[in-house]
Amino acid sequence: MTEEKAEVPVAVWYFIGATFAGVAPVLFFNFAEWWVKLLFIPVALGLIVAGFVQLRRETGWGKSEGEQPPAT
Secondary structure (H helix, E strand, O other), X not given: OOOOOOOOOOHHHHHHHHHHHHHHXXXXXXXXXXXXXXXXXXXXXXXXXXXXXXXXXXXXXXXXXXXXXXXX
């Protein structure tokens, strides 16, 4: 008998991180120059993309019906 592991969702943490990266310049670096604040935009967008990639892995989007996930 094999016990199935309950997978902990990780993708949600990417989206939470993207939210914090998006608002961090206003909350923590309010007196910083405008270009410093603009540096956080690619970080937030990168976290959003990484979150969607991780979400795709977790949900199994894009797998054909005949393809089986690898046994662990």
